Amino acid sequence: MSSDAHRGGATGHHPLDDVPTEHYELLRDPRRVRLLEVLEERSEAGATPSPTELAAALLERETDETDETDETDESDESDEPVDERRRDLRISLVHDHLPRLADHGIVDWDRDRNAVDLREETPLPSASLSALVETAEDEAAVLERVTDPIRLRLVDDLADSSQPLSVEQLAATLVSQDGTVGMDRAKIALHHSHLPALEEAGVLEYDLESGLVSLADDVPTLFG
DSSP states (O other): OOOOGGGTOSSSOOGGGGOOHHHHHHTTSHHHHHHHHHHHHHHHTTOOOOHHHHHHHHHHHHHHHHHHHOTTOTTOGGGSOHHHHHHHHHHHIIIIIHHHHHHTTSEEEETTTTEEEESSOOSSOHHHHHHHHTTOSOHHHHHHHHOSHHHHHHHHHHHTOSSOEEHHHHHHHHHHHOTTSOHHHHHHHIIIIIHHHHHHTTSEEEETTTTEEEEOTTOOOSOO
């Protein structure tokens, strides 16, 4: 496992250390994850889009993902007129997603200018989470299992390793991050909760016989 100080060493600083607990709940919503991804891209380009522009960008992404994951579903909402879907999406932004993100200090929504911008880049990897669920049949279920402070660190540790890690190694990392958790308790939590949830989400593979854990193929890098 890498010894980079910023990637979860016993005394090092990890990007997740800066994430308030309530932000994890916010990013268990697929649309909110894509919204932040769009805002990060617009922010890098120096743009401050309006809710209408954000709705159009999100509609394009959601339509593309629907086409990839469910091309044969004749009852899909993509049959609705585009203007109606864009309007409904804008309503969900204005009355749900943007107020929530603004209340938690993640975005700055200037209603007078009709513009939305990131207050600062969120430490949670919205682009990677978006990539993770773009081919999932149940996006919300995957995010519910993955978007957790312990589980995201586990995925990052596995991505930072050149070989599978044992439950004992992962437990030792958890103990080093939280001095109130002992090895036995950490191993129990991994075996009965965190690892099964991440395996069900398709993020990792947990070999019960060997006790080794490895990252699944094609899982995007969460942290640079």
